[in-house]
Amino acid sequence: MKRIYVLLLSACLLALTMGGCKNYLDEQLLGNYSDGAFYQTQAQAILAINAAYTPLTFSSDRNRLWVFGDVASDDAAKGGDPGDQADIGLIDDFQIYPSNGPVESQWGEMYEGIYRCNQILARVPAINMSATVQNRILGEARFLRALYYFYLVNIYGPIPLLLEPKNADQLQITQSPVATIYEQAIEPDLQEAIKNLPSAYTGSDVGRATKGAATALLAKAYLYEKKWQLAATTAAQVQAIGNYSLLPVFSQNFDQAHKNSTETVFAVQHLTGQVPFTGNRLNQWFAPRANENGYFFNAPTVGFVNEFEKTSAGVVDPRLDYTVGRSGKNWVNGQSFDPAWSPTGYLTKKHEQPLSEIPASTKGDGNLNYVAIRYADVLLWQAEALNELGRSAEALPLLNQVRKRARESYLNDPTLSAPISGTPGSGTVVATVPAGLLPDVTNTSQSSLRDAIYHERRVELGQEFHRFFDLMRWGKDYAQNALRDKPSFTYDANRYFPIPQSERDTNKALKF
Structure with missing residues (x-):
């Protein structure tokens, strides 16, 4: 608990003192520092790197990664009341203008993160401090800057590239191609971060970026660039670190008791x-409105629910009910889910906490981390890269x-109604996996295995804000087919979201 408090509270305090966090301006101002006066001590360097994490959080409503990753995809609809958050509905319908609210706010949050990282990389090397801590902070800043650029380039495509602090009169910068962003910002930052970051932390530092997180993000970057050999090799390096494993029950990734678990690569x-x-x-x-004071956005679609496999006896992949609230099944508070709570008949469960942990009166003050990189994701990246290399076996x-x-959740989760077997009269019983549930894939045809990996990504990582980016990187034909129920979507026009109007108004070097 102390770890999270130190990491996030100190970040907020720095944002207050340096005027970079408007959401907290109702708090008492603790001091004023210019950039030059602030970066003087090791303690200030630590506050600065803590503040560089805050644009990633969902503590404000400005980070709308879920809108771009889920609502824009075939996995979720806007949800909520008609007319509420209309700009999210316009993204859902691909009626998107540069003045769109989430388009504006996501750009601002990610570039704020880059600004903070650039300040750290420029100023922390001159501080007289522990070399070990200094190198770690610089590694964290490079990891975070790479992550911000990764999100930006996959949401907006060609964007301005800023790798050092600049004055306002130096910010008339045109877009760099996507390949340039990867090759000049994301890849070198992560390669350098890997050298400087530790494999693990203890105490109050748990939750910071690690060598494994940087290695995993580099593998993901290579995968998105279709550098298959580098992606496969780098994903294998994550495994070789030895700190990661799959949790025995899928749902443990999304509960308070297993925060920062062995499956969490970066959260x-x-x-x-x-x-x-x-x-x-x-x-x-x-969350649903009924009894929970929720807004019921990001509602899973029928198509997403139907993607989950069933046995011939009708037993469904257990990940479905760990991921989605649906009619007749238990919701997170134990009551039966009512499909009237959502315009699609479903709600997502992965980011929800029971009222026993977060009561309705403080519903928006949740305690769950957002797991940006899970070990299961790394395994599927490596599988995809190897298959594309023709190494399907x-x-x-x-x-x-x-x-x-996924299937062995039946062996490890006592709440699942698993069939029971045992020796008659022995007095012992053993939980079993339902017959035919999620059998191993055995087909080594590259095309068939590609389809199987794509399917597995959808059901394993659903509602974790990855789907739209997967659709786009898998190409025009795949994306057009997946989004065929969105008549306004065309791959050529909607592969990337528009650069925000505010940036167009201030940066006259942009080209369209």
Whole structure:
């Protein structure tokens, strides 16, 4: 608990003192520093790097990664009341203008993160401090800057590239191609971060970026660039670190008791009940209104629900009911889910906490982290890269690890109504996996295995804000087919979201 408090509260305090966090301006101002006066001590360097994490959090409503990753995809609809958050509905319908609210806010949040990282990389090397701590802070800043650029380039495409602090009169900068952003910002930052970051932390530092997080993000970057060999090799390096494994029950990735677990490669930290505020607002944004004071946004679609496999006897992949609230099944508070709570008949469960943890009166102050990179994701990246290299037999075990964990939730979760077997009269019983549930994939045809990996990504990582970006990187034909129910979507026009109007108004070097 102390770890999250230190990481996020100190970030908020720095934002207050340096005027970079408008959401907290109602708090008492603790001091004023110019950039030059602030970066003087090791303690100030630590505050600065803590502040560089805050644009990733869901403590404010400005981070709308879920809108771009889920609502824009085939996995979720806007949800909520008709007319509420209309700009999210316009993204859902691909009626998107540069003045769109989430288009504006996401750009601002990500570039704010880049600004903070650039300041750290420029100023922290001159501070007289522990070399170990200094190198770690610089590694964290490079990891975070790479992550911000990764989000930006996959949402907006060609964007201005800023790798050092600049004055206002130096910010008339045109867009750099996507490949340039990867090759001049994302890849070198992560390669350098890997050299400087530790493999793990203890105490109050748990939750910071690690060598594994930087290695995993580099593998993801290579995958998105279709650098298959580098992606496969780098994903294998994450495994070789030895700190990561799949949790025995899929749903443990999304509960308070397993925060920062062995399956978490990198998570955005949140903590409830703090001043300044550091909670996770998604707990309210995605909750039902009835009895929970929620807004019921990001509602899963019928198509997403139908993607989950069933046995011939009708037993469904257990990940469905860990991920989605649906009719007749238990919701997070134990009551039966009412499909009238959502315009699609479904709500997402992965970011929800029971009222016993977060009562309705403080629903928007959630305690769950957002897990940006899970080990299951790394395994599927490696499987995908190996398959694209024609090494399908090597990809199969990685894919099947993920499927095995999913089906064996029946062995490890006593709440599942698993069939029971035992020796008659022995007095012993053993939980079993339902017959035919999520069998290992055995087909090594590259095309068939590609489809199996794509399917597995959708059900394993659904409602975790990855789907739209997967659709776009898998190409025009795949994306057009997946989004065929969105008549306004065309890949050529909507591959990337428009650069915000505010940037167009201030940066006259942009080209369109």
